[in-house]
Amino acid sequence: MHALLTRRWLTVFAVALLASFVMVLLGRWQWSRYELRSAINDRIDASTVVTPVPVGDVLAAATGKGAAPGPGEDKAWTRITATGRYDATQEILVRNRTVDGTVGYEILTPLVLADGSALLVDRGWVPPHPDGITVAPTFPAAPTGPVTVIGRVHLTESGAGAVDQRNGHWETRRVSLPAIGDKLPYPVLGAYVLADSGTPGAQGLTAIEVGHENDWLNLGYAVQWWIFAVGALVGVVYLYRKDQREQRAATEAGPDPEPVPEPADATA
Structure with missing residues (x-):
């Protein structure tokens, strides 16, 4: 876990969290537009009979x-x-x-x-x-x-x-x-x-x-932004674990063996 505390990984996680936060906000904004347009469509439908x-x-x-x-x-x-x-x-x-x-x-x-x-x-x-x-x-x-x-x-x-x-x-x-x-x-x-x-x-x-408002477009954008938000976090965790596995494998393999010098040429 010590690698998680390095400046490089702290920076990567901070950027991922910030990006996910922004994506969640964008998704919420699209959701509010979806609710607004859905309400308009409801009023359009209701206006024909009320x-x-x-x-x-x-x-x-x-x-x-x-x-x-x-x-x-x-x-x-x-x-x-x-x-x-x-x-x-x-x-x-x-x-x-x-x-x-x-x-x-x-x-x-x-x-x-x-x-x-x-x-x-x-x-x-x-x-x-x-x-x-x-x-x-x-x-x-x-x-x-x-x-x-x-x-x-x-x-x-x-x-x-x-x-x-x-x-x-x-x-x-x-x-x-x-x-x-x-x-x-x-x-x-x-x-x-x-x-x-x-x-x-x-x-x-x-x-x-x-014409009815295209509320499904906003719904699709909202879901898309939220998927991106989750994907950013999942992606950085995947990269971190991959980096850990590679470091562990390198540690277990140990240092490369010293090269064996070639015997001197007997005819020299």
Whole structure:
């Protein structure tokens, strides 16, 4: 056991323990991502059947210019209901959105609520105009008068894409609520809603499919890091024992015998 106390082996074991500790932490982080994504998938599945709750129970009220603070990730895909009037004059076309291999637009229409703030409603997807992107796409108009919308909460997208006027509409590549809120004349809630197919104004548009999170990928990474952590410790123990066996074998074999000198040449 004296070899275990040498500086070389103390260093090797310290490095192995540190590496294993880091790998365990990485595995725990991946596990937390797995739990988060699994919870999101559960909410996605539940949102297809649960009774919608009022939008005010999920999203904070918007006050002043711009967008209200967004909700936490635990609110994503919550099924909500909201009543108001569509403002078609402030519709936003979100370009470069692909459905079934075709790049088109998602149509976001502000739903102005009773308090004067607006909830952005993604009414669905449309293909581009046959004459190209220089021509505005055609899509069903939002209904007039009071409407009640049912849909699922979608968090603001990362990346503040520019919001510009094109072909008589606002256009953007990213649904960034802060960027869009700066362009609209009323406060905007901090998340938008993917409208259910039965929602007024969604008819004639292709519904946006909700994809599940790949939680199994994070689970696989977590298990992989933990296997690596165990492997690092097992590996250093194996190397230590191998080194001990080699030293023991060398000790038992003893020193190499002295070479026997050759007899002198008798004819010399």
